[in-house]
Amino acid sequence: MERKNAWQKYTSEKDKKKVFKFAEDYRKFLSECKTERECVSFFIEKAEKAGYKNLDKIIKEGKKLKAGDRVYTANKGKEIILFNIGTESLENGINILGAHIDSPRMDLKQNPVFEDSDLAILDTHYYGGIKKYQWVTIPLALHGVMIKKNGESVIVNIGEDPSDPVFGISDLLIHLAADQMDKKGAKVIEGEDLNVIVGSIPEFSKSGKKEKEAVKANVLKLLKDKYGIEEEDFISAEIEVVPAGPARDFGFDRSMILGYGHDDRVCAYPSFMALVNCKEQLKKTACAILVDKEEIGSVGATGMESRFFENTVAELFNCLGDYSELKLRRALTNCKVLSSDVSAAFDPTYASAFEKNNSAYLGRGVVFNKYTGARGKGGSNDASAEYVGEIRGIMEKENVFWQTAELGKVDQGGGGTIAYIMGNYNMQVIDSGVAVLSMHAPCEIISKVDLYEALLGYEAFIKHA
Template sequence: MAEAERNIGGCNMTTEELRNSLLASPKNGYSRLTDAQRDEMEGYAQRYMAFMSECKTEREATAWAVREAEKLGYKPFAPGMEAKPGDKIYYNNRNKSIALAVVGTKPLREGANICAAHVDSPRLDIKPNPLYEDSEISYLKTHYYGGIKKYQWTAIPLALHGVVYRADGAVVTVTIGEDEGDPILMVSDLLPHLAADQMQKPAGKVIEGEQLNVILGSEPLEGDGSDLVKLHIMKLLNEKYGLVESDFLSAELTVVPAGRCREAGLDRSLLSSYGHDDRVCAYAELEALFSLDMPEKTAVCILADKEEIGSVGISGMQSHYFEHFMETLCDAQGVRLSDCFANSFCLSADVSNAFDPNWPETCDKRNNSQLNYGVAICKYTGSRGKGGASDASAEAMGHVRSTLDKAGVIWQTATLGKVDQGGGGTVAAYMANRNIVTVDAGVPVLSMHAPQELVSKLDCYETMLACKAIYLA
C-alpha cells in the first residue's frame, strides 16, 4: 500500500482525505465569508457602533431597547395581558433591565428559546456624599464597580452619566463629557519622576480604590470663605440640572470612559469601545429578536443588570422579575411556569477572553477562543475546579452545535484561561438553576474589563446570527 493511503472501513483514503474526514480543522472566518456576507457584516458593525456610542450604562441600554422595540410594535407588559402567536411584548424592569418576547405559534408548555445577556459594565460609581475640595481642587469620591485594574482608570478621558432624584421629586438625566463641546473628567496619576515608591508596589496596589477621585475643577468663586472651588462646581450643577449637594444622596451617577465606539486596526476589522462586555452580546440578541416575525417557539431576549457584581439585586438575573414576566405569559395560555422552564433553552450570551499572544502563558491555546473564528461556545466557566460553573451537558452542547451548523453560523469553542489561572462566571448558572437547559456563547474580547476593549466585526456579526438561529430552533 502506498505511503499516503490508509484503509478505513474497507475504503482506501489518502492521508489528506483521512485528515479532513477525522480531524477538526478550524479556519479563520474571513475565509468562509461571501462578499454579500461581508457587506452585511459591515452594516451590522455600523449599527452596533452607533448603539455602543449612545449606551454606556444599563439605564441607557434599557431606554434604547424600549424606544426601538416600540418602533417595531412591541407593547409594554401588563399583568393579565394576552399572549397570542405573533404578539410582541416587553417588560421594562425599573429602567435598569428589560425582557422582550415574540410569542410563538407553539404553546409555552413546549418551552421558549431564550437569549440572556447583561448590560452593566465595570465602572466608577459616585459615592452618596461625594463632593469635596482639597488643595483648591474639587473632586468626586468614587467606588469602583465590578472587576477592574484600578491603575487603568487614571489619566484617561472620563464622562459622567446617570440620573438624580432631586428633593423636589424631579428626576433629571445627567450626561457630561460625551458631546464635542463638553469638558471631560479625569483621575490624576503620579508622575514617573516621583514614583519610585509607587513602582515597587504590586499592580493591585499601584492605585488604591480611595485614590480614584475624579477631578471636577479648580476655579474658585470670588468671595471669602472655604471650599470656593467646590461651591463653584455646585453652582454649575445647579444652573444646568437644578441640583443641590444633598441631591447626591438620591443619585445614581457613574463615571465611564468618554468617547465613541471606533473602528480599530489599519484594516478596520476590529472595534474599540468601553463596555463590549457584555453589550456586544446584548445588541446581538436585540437585533436578532427584532428581525423575527412569528417563530415556532416563543423567543425571549433578556438584558440583565448587576452581572458584574454577582447578578444580585432587583434588576439582576437572580431577581424574580424574569419569573414575573414569564409567568404572566404562561398564565395567558393556561400553562404552568415550571412546565415552560423545563422545556426551554437558554443561550447565556456573554463574552469570552480572546487569545492574546502577549500573554500566552495564561491560556490553554487549544481550548481558547480567538479573534475572527466566530461566536465562541463555552461549555463551562467558573474557576479552578469549575467552581460556580453551570457546565452544560453533552446534549445541550450538541443542540447548539447542530443548530448553528444548520444555520451556517461560524463558531468556535472557548474556555476561560488555564485551569488554575483564575476564572469568572456569567448568568448561565442562574438560568440553569431555574431548570432551563443553558449554554454560554458570545464574542471573544481582547483587554476585557479595561476602559477600552477590542472585538472583531466578524465575531460580533456571527454572534447575532447565532442568537437568531437559537430563537428559531
Template sequence: MDRKNAWTTYSKEELDRLEQVNTEYKNCLDAGKTERECVTLAVEKAKAEGYKDIRDIIKNGEKVKAGDKLYAVCMNKTIALFHMGTKPLTEGMNILGAHIDSPRIDVKQNPLYENEEFAYLDTHYYGGIKKYQWVTLPLALHGVIAKKDGTTVQVSIGEKEDDPVFIITDLLIHLASKQMEKKAATVVEGEKLDLLIGSRPIELDETLEEKEKEAVKANVINLLKQYYDMEEEDFLSTELEIVPAGKARDCGLDRSMVLAYGQDDRVCAFTSLFAMLDVEEVEHTACCIPVDKEEIGSVGATGMHSRFFENTVAELVALTEGESDLKVRRALMNSRMLSSDVSAAYDPMYAEVFEKRSSAFFGKGLVFNKFTGARGKSGSNDANAEYLAKIRNAMDAQSVAYQFAELGKVDAGGGGTIAYIMANYGMEVIDSGVAVLSMHAPWEVTSKADVYEAYKGYKAFIEEMR
C-alpha cells in the same frame, strides 16, 4: 479542531451586511454606556418593531396570542422582550440572556469635596477592574439625579466634542520610585480613584467673601444649580457612573476590529437584541433578557437572582393559558437558553495563560463554553452533551461560524456568568459569546467578524432550536 477564519468565507454581500451590523453595534455602544441607557435604547428599538409594554396589556385586560411582541422593564435597568410563538409557553422558550452592566467607577452618595483648591467627587469602583488602567484617561459622567419631588434629570457630560471631560490623576514618574515598587493591585488604591472636576473658585461678591471658605467646591455647586437645578443634598439620590469618554471606533488599518468601552457584555446584549428584533415568526416563544448587576454577582432587584424574570413569565402564562404555578414551572423548565457573555480572546502577547487548543480566537465566530467557573469548574454551569449537539445543529443549519473554548488555563483564573442561575429552573443552558481582547479594561477590542457571527448565531438559535 481547527476552525476557518470567517473573514475568508464572506461574499461581497455578506461583507456589506457585516459592516451594517457593526455600524449599528457601534452606534448602540455610543448611546448605551450605562444599563439605564441600554434599556432606554432597547425600548425605543422594540417599540419601533411593534413591541408593547406588558403593563399596558395587563391594564387593558387583553389576551396575548401567537405573534404578539411584548416587553417588561425592571427599574429602568433590566428588560425582557418576548416574541410569542405558535406553541404554548409550557413547551418552553428560546431565551437569549446577556448583561448590560460593565466595569466602571461609581460616584458615592456624599461625594463632593475640596482639597487644596481642587474639587473632587469621591468614588467606589464597580466590578473587576485593574485600577491603574483608569487614571489619566478622559472620563465622562452618565446617570440620573432623582429629586424629592419625584422628577429625575438625565446626566451625560463628556461625550460631545464641546463638553468638558474629567480625569483621575496619577503620580508623575519623576516622583514615583516608591509607587513603582508596589504590586499592580495596589499601585493605585481604590480611595485614590477620585474624580477631579474643578479648580476655579467662585466669583465672590461682598456678601460671600467672608462666608465662602471652599470657593472651588462652591463654584461646582453653583454650576450644578445652573445646569441641573441641583443642590448638594441631591447627590444622596443620584446614580452617577464614570465611564471612558469617547465613541466606539474602528481599530486596525484594515478596520477589522471595534475598539470601545463596555463591550463586556454589551457586544452580546446588542447582538442578541438585533437578532430578537429581526425574527419574523417563531414556533417557540423567543425571549431576550439583557440584565443588570452581573459584574457584582447578579444580585439585587435588577440582577438575574431576582424574581423579575420568573414573575414576568407568570404574567405571560396568565395572559395566554390562565394562572397556573405549575405551568410557569413547566415553561421555565422546558426552555432553552444561551447565557451570553464574552470570552477571553487568545492574546499572543500573553500566551502563557492560555491553553491554545481550548482558546477562543479572533475571527473564528461565536464562542461556546460548555463550562466556566474556576479551578475544578467551581461556580459553573456545565451544559449537557445532548444540548451541545442541538446547538451545533442549529448553528450549522444557518452556516454560523462558531468555536468551543475555555477561559484560559485550568488554574490560571476563572469567571462566571448568569448561566447557573437560570439552570436552577432545570432548563438547558450553555454559555456563549464573543471573544474580547483586554476584557474589563476601559477600552476593549472585538473582531467585526465575531460581532456579525454572534448576531447570526443568536438568530439561528431562536429560529432553529426545538
C-alpha cells in the same frame, strides 16, 4: 481542532457590507449607551418602532395575547425582557437569549463632592472587576440620573459632546514614583484613590475674598445653574463614571471595534436584534433577557437572581389565558438558553495565560463555553453533552462559524456568567458570546465578524432550538 477564520465566509464586497453595516449600527449603540438605563431606553425605543407592545400596559388594560404577538417589559429602568410569542404553549418552554447590560466602571459615592488643595473632587467606588491603574489619566464622562426631593428626575450626561468638558483621575509623575513602581499591580492605584477631578476655579465673595471650600462651592453653583440640583441630591443619584468618547473602528482594515462596554453589550445588542429581525411565526416562544448587576454577582432587583423573569413568565401565561402554577414550573424547566456573555480572546502578547487548544480567537466566530467558573469549575453551569451536541447541529445547519473555549489556563483565574442561575430552574444552558481582547479594561476590542456571526447564531437558535 483549529476552527476556520470567519472572514473567509465573506469574500464578496456585498457580503462584507452586511458585516460592516451591522457593526456600524452596533458601534453607534455602544457609543451612545454606556449605562444600563441608557441601554434600556434605547431598546424600548427600537422595540416599539419594531411593533413590540408594552406588556405592563397590556396587563393593566386586561388584554389578551396570542401567537405572533411581540411584547416587552422593563424592570426599574435597568433591565428589559422581550418576547416573540410562538404557536406552541409556553409549557413547552422558551428559547432564551440572556445577556447583561452593566459593565465595569466607577460609581459616585452618596456624598461624593469634596475639596482638597484648591481642587474640586468627586469620590467614587469602583463597580465590578477592574485593574484600577487602567482608569487614571484617561478622559472620563459622567452618566446617570439624579432624583430630587420632589421626585423630579434629572438626566446627567457630561463628557460625550465635543463641546463638553471631560474629567479624570490623576497619577503620580514618574519622577517621584520610585515607591509606587515597587508596588504590586493591585496596589499601584488604591480604590480610595480613584478620585475624579472636576474643577479648580474658586468662587469669590462680592468683596473679592475667597470663601472656605470655594472651588467646591463654584462647582456646585455650576451644577445648580445647569441642572437645578443641590449637593444633597447626590444622595439619591446613580452617577456612573465611564470612559469619554465614542467607540472607534480599530485596525488598518477596520475589522475590529475599540470601545467601552463590549462586556456585555456586544452580546446584548445581537440578542436584541435577533428577536427584532425575526419576522416569521415561531413555534416556540423566543425571549431576550437583558439584565443588570452581572458584574457584581447578578444580585438585587434588576439582576438575574431576581424573580422578575419568573414573575413575567407567569404574567405572560395569564395574558395567554393558560396560567397554572404547574404549567409555569414546566415552562421554566423546558426552557433552552444561550447565556450570551463574552469570552476572553487569545492574546499572543500574553500567551502564557492561555491554553491554545481551548481558547477563543478573534475572527473565528461566535464562542461556546461548555463551562466557566474558576479552579475546579467552581461556580460553573457546565452544559450537558447532549445540549452541546444540539447546539452544534443548529450552528452547522445554518452555516454559522463558531468555536469553543474556556477562560484561560486551569488555575490561572476564572469568571462566571448568569448561566448557573438559569440552570437552577433545570433549564438547558450553555454560555455563548463574542471573544474580547482587553476584557474589563476601559476600552476593549472585538472583531466585527464575530459580532455578526453571534447575530446569525442567535437567530438560528431561536428558530431551531
